[in-house]
Amino acid sequence: MQVLFYIKLSAVINENESFVVPHFLPYFGHLFQYMRDPLKFLLSCRQRYGSTFTLKVMGQRTTFVMDPRNWNAIIKNSNLSFPGTELATRAFGITPDALGHDEIDVQMRKDYPKGLQNDSLKELIAHFVQNIREEMIKDKQELKNTIKTCGLLDLCHLMIFVPSIRTIYGEIDVHSYEKSFEKFNSNIQLLFINVPSFIKSTFFQKTLNARDYLIQQLSNIEHVQNQSRMTKMRTDLMKMYPQYFSSSDIGGNHLAFLWASVGNTIPAAFWTLFHILRDCRALEQLQEEVRENLPVLKLDENIEFDENSWTVEKLAKCVLLESAVNETLRMYGAPMMLRTCSSNTQIQTYDGKTLSIRKNDRISLFPAASHYDERLFHEPFIYKFDRFLNNTIINNLELDRQKVPIAYMPFGTGKTMCPGKYFAKNEIKICLALIFQQIEYKFIDETTPKTRADRVGFGVAPPSKDVQIQYWYQ
Numbered sequence: 001m002q003v004l005f006y007i008k009l010s011a012v013i014n015e016n017e018s019f020v021v022p023h024f025l026p027y028f029g030h031l032f033q034y035m036r037d038p039l040k041f042l043l044s045c046r047q048r049y050g051s052t053f054t055l056k057v058m059g060q061r062t063t064f065v066m067d068p069r070n071w072n073a074i075i076k077n078s079n080l081s082f083p084g085t086e087l088a089t090r091a092f093g094i095t096p097d098a099l100g101h102d103e104i105d106v107q108m109r110k111d112y113p114k115g116l117q118n119d120s121l122k123e124l125i126a127h128f129v130q131n132i133r134e135e136m137i138k139d140k141q142e143l144k145n146t147i148k149t150c151g152l153l154d155l156c157h158l159m160i161f162v163p164s165i166r167t168i169y170g171e172i173d174v175h176s177y178e179k180s181f182e183k184f185n186s187n188i189q190l191l192f193i194n195v196p197s198f199i200k201s202t203f204f205q206k207t208l209n210a211r212d213y214l215i216q217q218l219s220n221i222e223h224v225q226n227q228s229r230m231t232k233m234r235t236d237l238m239k240m241y242p243q244y245f246s247s248s249d250i251g252g253n254h255l256a257f258l259w260a261s262v263g264n265t266i267p268a269a270f271w272t273l274f275h276i277l278r279d280c281r282a283l284e285q286l287q288e289e290v291r292e293n294l295p296v297l298k299l300d301e302n303i304e305f306d307e308n309s310w311t312v313e314k315l316a317k318c319v320l321l322e323s324a325v326n327e328t329l330r331m332y333g334a335p336m337m338l339r340t341c342s343s344n345t346q347i348q349t350y351d352g353k354t355l356s357i358r359k360n361d362r363i364s365l366f367p368a369a370s371h372y373d374e375r376l377f378h379e380p381f382i383y384k385f386d387r388f389l390n391n392t393i394i395n396n397l398e399l400d401r402q403k404v405p406i407a408y409m410p411f412g413t414g415k416t417m418c419p420g421k422y423f424a425k426n427e428i429k430i431c432l433a434l435i436f437q438q439i440e441y442k443f444i445d446e447t448t449p450k451t452r453a454d455r456v457g458f459g460v461a462p463p464s465k466d467v468q469i470q471y472w473y474q
């Protein structure tokens, strides 16, 4: 009788659990299907099993909630938290002792708007424009009126990597970081996976060496000139707690921030340029907008840089550019927002049902699910540069006549939402505007690259192959 009662009870609990997608491999579970093409796999699971389903990867159960009407309930649930400690330890080598201290996390999040928004944003933009101008002057001098053949992603890297890092970290020798960053960044997705450490050290040694080099370089930068307010605040905060942060933990934290700041911005600039430069109608309109709002930035080292030439206010007037960047982030900004469940939890869904999540299970919100939902975005697989003109669409997203305020979230949402989003968008706008003003180009490669499947879920996925162009200065 007792047994019967137990079986019945567990059936009731399971009824509210989401469907586990069948798999045949013990332990690895859905890993290989998922890794082949995560976006395609997840969208096909939604089509076959509905908007909530569970996958198992390396023994970890993860429930994917693909309907944005349920996202708010998940974000607000206090049993579900961002597994920051685990991810930061695996990917950035920060020791667990230096993570998960509420008083420090709260202070760091309070510092983000102080260091990245309002007046600090104005300062960051002025320095970024100055730094990008310097890099372009160097590049122009090296070219000496000749034509350069390179990848479009390489050009975006040239325009963003050094200028962005100098803007945030000051006068460090960024060029000495480049090779290691490339090695680390190209395989960082492997470090996020939960595998035993001996596997990591056997198979990912080069990536780990590159990471350790970067950590070491960034572990002692407090005396560097011209650092941003953000970096100073972060370093000061960590130095206040020597009992938690070793110098290597400080380096790991700076590396995490550095990766967050350039790891997504460079591929986002690439995809925006890739679509705009090949669309004459879009290009003409955007060039006109830049001509109207931004004065020509002279690439001549003898002319002093005027820091009021390109300001946040002038960039804000470039609404078509803003829309083009937002459209890129709709199509390519596909973060996987993970939450870990601290105890058995019941979530009320928008349609009055209950979703049960087991202790230690993960929940994943996948914004690409709504970014590619044709009920929210007409012809979602087509890049439309003016789709977000004046942002009206973001405020009016509806499903079944019900407003869905968080269906567009390339920068995440809730307390871990990207604090660098205004800086990131302005960096991309500046990069595009300067290319319109200063550079002539020709595509050698006419094919459209795919996104790197293994990077879907980690922010903006880069192309699987760079697109060759030729460019020269006007």
Ligand code: HEM
Residues within 6 Å of the ligand: 082, 109, 116, 257, 260, 261, 262, 264, 265, 268, 329, 333, 335, 336, 337, 338, 410, 411, 412, 413, 415, 416, 417, 418, 419, 420, 421, 423, 424, 425, 459, 460
């Ligand atoms: C196109 C460029 C960018 C994209 C798409 C992007 C996207 C994101 C996303 C989705 C998250 C939230 C992750 C989550 O909640 O699970 C995030 C967090 C973060 N981003 Fe960005 N980001 C970009 C650029 C930047 C820049 C330029 C900076 C700094 C200058 C930055 C700094 C951060 C930081 C510090 C966090 C962690 C916030 C926290 O945990 O409280 N990001 N970003």
